[in-house]
Amino acid sequence: MQIGVYGAGYLGTVVSACLADFGTPVSCCHPDSSQMVAMAQGNVPFHEKNLTEVIKRNVRSGRLAYSTDIESFARKAQVIFLAEDSPQHLSDLAIRITRAAPKPPILTIVTPVPVGTASAIEQSITQVGLRATVVSQPMFFTSGCALEDFNWPDRIILGTDSNDAVLALKQIFHSLVMRGVPVIVTNHETAELVRESATAFVATKISFINELASLCEHVNADAVSLSLALGLDKKIAPRCLQPGAGMGGLFAESDMDSLAELAQRNGVSLKILSAAREVNHGLADQVIEKISRCVQSVQNKDVGILGLAFKPNTNSVAGSSSMRLAKNLIAQGARVRAYDPVALPDARLELNGSVFYCESPYAAAEGVDALVVGTGWPEFRGLDFARIKQILRRPLIVDTKNLLDSVRLRAMGFEYVGVGRG
Numbered sequence: 001m002q003i004g005v006y007g008a009g010y011l012g013t014v015v016s017a018c019l020a021d022f023g024t025p026v027s028c029c030h031p032d033s034s035q036m037v038a039m040a041q042g043n044v045p046f047h048e049k050n051l052t053e054v055i056k057r058n059v060r061s062g063r064l065a066y067s068t069d070i071e072s073f074a075r076k077a078q079v080i081f082l083a084e085d086s087p088q089h090l091s092d093l094a095i096r097i098t099r100a101a102p103k104p105p106i107l108t109i110v111t112p113v114p115v116g117t118a119s120a121i122e123q124s125i126t127q128v129g130l131r132a133t134v135v136s137q138p139m140f141f142t143s144g145c146a147l148e149d150f151n152w153p154d155r156i157i158l159g160t161d162s163n164d165a166v167l168a169l170k171q172i173f174h175s176l177v178m179r180g181v182p183v184i185v186t187n188h189e190t191a192e193l194v195r196e197s198a199t200a201f202v203a204t205k206i207s208f209i210n211e212l213a214s215l216c217e218h219v220n221a222d223a224v225s226l227s228l229a230l231g232l233d234k235k236i237a238p239r240c241l242q243p244g245a246g247m248g249g250l251f252a253e254s255d256m257d258s259l260a261e262l263a264q265r266n267g268v269s270l271k272i273l274s275a276a277r278e279v280n281h282g283l284a285d286q287v288i289e290k291i292s293r294c295v296q297s298v299q300n301k302d303v304g305i306l307g308l309a310f311k312p313n314t315n316s317v318a319g320s321s322s323m324r325l326a327k328n329l330i331a332q333g334a335r336v337r338a339y340d341p342v343a344l345p346d347a348r349l350e351l352n353g354s355v356f357y358c359e360s361p362y363a364a365a366e367g368v369d370a371l372v373v374g375t376g377w378p379e380f381r382g383l384d385f386a387r388i389k390q391i392l393r394r395p396l397i398v399d400t401k402n403l404l405d406s407v408r409l410r411a412m413g414f415e416y417v418g419v420g421r422g
Contacts, residue, residue, distance in 0.1 A: 001024060001025075001028065001078055001079065001168070001171065001172065002025050002076050002077050002078055002246075003019055003024055003025065003026045003027070003077060003078075003080075003081070003105060003172060004026070004028075004029060004073055004076070004077030004079070004080040004081065004082065004332060005019065005026060005027070005080070005081045005083050006017055006028075006029050006030065006070075006073070006080060006082050006083060006097070007028075007030060007081075007083035007084040007085070007095065007110075007111070008030035008036065008047060009037045009083075009084060009085035009086075010048075010081040010085055010143075010146075010250055011084070011085055011111065011139070011141075012030065012083040012084065012298045013028075013039065013044060013048075013051070013055075014048065014051065014102070014146045014147070014150065014230050015081055015083045015110055015139070015150070015193070016028035016064060016083075016179070017051060017054045017055045017058060017064065017147075018054070018147060018150040019138055019172070020054075020058035020063040020064035021057075021058060021063075021151075022172070022174075022175060023036075023063065023154070024063065024172065025062075025063055025065075026058075026063060026064050026065070027065050027066075027067055027073055027076060027077060028066050028067070029066075029067045029068070029069070029070055029073040029345070030062065030066075030068065031068050031070070032067045032068070032266065035064040035179070036067065036068055037066075039066050040059055040065075040066045042055050042056040042059070042082075046314075046315055047144075047313070047314055047315035047342040047343075048143070048144065048146055048313075048314065049145070049147065049313045050145070050147050051146070051147060051148075052386045054147065058350070064147065065314060070096065070097065071241075072102065073097075073101055074096075074097045074098075074100035074101045074105070075100060075101065075422060076106070078105065078106065078168070079105070079106045079108060079168055079169070079172065080097060080105055080106070080107055080108065081108045081110050081137075082094065082107060082108065082109050082110060082111055083110040083111060084111050085111070085250065085251075086111070087112070087113040087114070087117060088283075089090065090109070090111060090113065090117065090121065090414055091120065091121045091124045094107055094121050094124070094125060094134070095124060095125055095130065097132075098125055098130045098131070098132040099128075099130060101132075101219060102358075103243055104130075104131040104132050104133060104162075105132050105133070106132070106133045106135060106162075106165050106168055106169075107119070107121075107132050107133065107135065107138050108135040108137045108165075108169065109134065109135065109137065109228070110137055110138070110139050110398050112138070112251045112254060112255060112258075113136075114192070114258045114261070114262065115189050115192045115193050115196070115258070115262050116188075116189060116192070117188075117192065118134050118135075118136040118159060118188035118191075118192065119188050122134045122188075122382065123133055123399055124296060130405070132297050133160065133162045133164065133165045133168065134156070134160070134188070135158055135159060135160040135162070135165050136157055136159030136160070136188045136191035136192050137156070137159070137169070137191070138155065138156060138157050138159075138192065138194055138195035139153075140154070140195070140198060142249070142311075142312070143249055143310070143311060143314035144311055144313025144314040145313065145314060147376070151176075151382075153176065153181055154181075154182075155181065155182045155183070155184055155242075156169075156173055156176065156182070156183045156184070157184050157186070157191045157194050157365060158179075158183065158184070158185045158186070158191065159185075159186055159187055159188040159189075159190060159191025160185070160187075160188070160312060161187065161190065162254075166183075166185055167241060170183065172407050172415070192302045194261075195255060196255045196256070197259065198216050198260055199251070199252055199256060200255070200256055200257035200259055200270075200273050200276070202240050202247065203247040203252070203256060203273070203277065203280060204272055204276040205240050205241060205283075206240050206241075206245050206247050206276075206280065207247070207275070207276040207277075207279035207280050208225070208276075209227055209241050209243050209245075210244070210245070210279060210280075210283065210330035210419075211245055211279055212226060212243070212419025212420070213226075213243035213419050214286070214420065215420075216243075216420035216421070217421070222316040222420070222421060223243040223245040223402075223419060223420020223421065224243065224402055224420070224421070226243075226420070227241045227242055227243055238400075242401075242402070243402060243419045243420040244319030244399075244400045244401045244402055244418075244419035244420075245311075245401070246262075246280055246283050246310065246319070246320070246325060247276075247280045247319060248310030248318055248320050248321065249310055249311075249316060249318055249319055250313065250316055250318050252318070252319050253318070253319055256273065256277060259273065260273060260274070262381055267414070268402065272370045276343070279389050280321075280335050281324070281402075283321045283324070283325075284321055284324040284325040284327075284328045285328060287321075287325050287372065287398060287400055288325070288328055288329060288332065290417050291303065291370045291396075291397055291398055291416055294370065294394075294396050294398075294415060294417065295369050295370060295394065295396070297350025298329055298332050298333065298334040299332060299333035299334065299336050300333055301335070301369040301370070302316075302334070302335045302336075302337065302367060302368040302369050302393065303334050303335070303336050303337070303368055303369065303370050303371075303372060304336075304337045304338070304339075304358075304364040304365050304366075304368040304371045304374045304382055305322055305325065305326055305336060305337070305338040305339075305364065305374045306338075306339055306340075306361050306364060306365075306371065306372065306373050306374060306375070306377070307322055307339075307342070307343075307373065307374040307375020307376070307377050307380070308320060308322045308323055308326070308338055308340040308343045308346075308347040308374065308375065309322070309340055309342065309346075309375050309377075310322075310323075310341035310375070311375065311376070312375060312377045312378065314342075314343075314378050315342040315343045315345070316343070316346065317346045317347050317350060318374075320343075320374075321350055321374070321400070322338075322372075322374030322375055322400075323347065323350060323351070325372065325374060325400075326338060326351060326354075326355055327354075328349070332353070332355050335356070336355045336356065337355070337356045337357075337363070337364045337366075337368060337386070338355050338356070338357060338358065338364055339357075339358040339359070339360060339361050339363065340375065340377075341377060341379065343375075344357050361380065361383055361388075362383075362384075362387060362388065362391065364389055365388045365392055366391045366392075367391065367392075367393050368392060368393060368405070369393050369394050369396065370390060370394065370396045370397075370398055371388070371396065371397050371398070372397075372398045372399075372400060372405065373397065373398070373399045373400055373401055373403050374400055375400075375401070376401035380403060380404070381405075385408075385409060385412060385414070389412060389413065389414065394411055394415075395412050395414045395415055396414070396415045396417070397409060397415070397416050397417070398417045399417065399418045399419070400419060401418065401419075402418045402419055402420075402421065404416070406418055406421065
């Protein structure tokens with residue numbers, strides 16, 4: 001079966017590469033010829049673990065091809081995944097592909113869309129006298145772990161009333177179905193709502209453990225041990241239950257915005273979602289308060305930040321608590337130096353020239369009044385902290401991810417401040 005994937009952003013790149021890795025011929029289409037050539041050469045414009053290797057392997061084997069010819073693309077593919085990062089013009093795209101296809105295609109929407117989009121696209125196709133089967137298939141990727149999430153999903157969601165579409169997609173994902181990955185078949189609206197609800201639920205879980213971490217600091221409790229104990233409860237589970245984490249990522253804010261707007265339009269109050277978002281947005285202010293308690297005020301102080309990506313193994317700074325921290329520090333009169341292994345180009349686009357960007361973690365630490373661990377990159381654990389202590393103006397480390405060995409650092413003479421560590 002020939003598969004098509006339309007989209008050359010984050011989703012289209014990941015989905016096309018992973019589908020080809022199943023052993024199925026895949027054509028990835030987008031009108032930007034320079035982008036298609038770069039992708040075929042394995043030059044991915046973002047950082048995603050192991051993705052470049054997967055693309056190169058499948059291009060070499062002939063399973064993965066890139067094209068700018070949408071008409072030829074539509075004629076060859078029997079199932080087409082619409083995997084643009086933005087839902088803009090999705091309806092026009094679906095009509096164009098359907099019109100070029102020799103028979104009614106199966107159009108699978110992977111793009112994060114508001115509830116009601118798939119039904120609206122189906123209706124727009126019918127109104128112009130065409131036929132296609134539209135499927136809502138939300139996919140749940142964590143930046144930095146997208147390949148693992150694709151190959152080891154918790155479930156496959158198919159929003160459609162077409163048995164033929166379900167059979168075709170089960171054939172494409174045969175290796176996952178045979179492994180026992182549950183397949184949930186439902187209507188469009190439920191499938192679309194699953195994605196937004198999952199994002200909101202994770203945000204709530206993260207915000208809850210962060211609020212408990214604040215309480216721990218006042219009652220001599222340890223938030224790391226607390227989260228471990230809670231996570232071992234089967235009703236709760238350990239993922240996304242680490243104090244200090246923030247809710248970020250390419251689609252997180254848009255998912256929650258869409259859910260909030262849907263609820264508002266329908267006269268439903270999602271109070272828990274509003275509270276969770278408020279807590280998440282307040283994390284940066286809490287870190288500034290911790291720094292200020294140690295150095296009196298951040299005004300005219302130098303602060304180093306290690307990590308600007310919203311999580312390790314990605315260059316995405318979307319929704320990053322480190323980025324929010326940098327902006328808030330600058331707004332309060334601090335001078336900020338920052339280092340990140342891969343996210344500096346993306347950070348520069350958002351922060352402009354307001355931050356001094358460093359080529360190493362030691363450069364970010366040089367002469368600062370406080371050094372903040374903003375992203376949990378594993379490499380930060382292996383830094384030469386004896387060297388760091390010598391170059392800091394004040395031996396203060398604020399570890400927003402509880403990444404470092406607090407006992408060792410305090411024994412070395414550092415003033416160590418974690419999250420929820422009592």
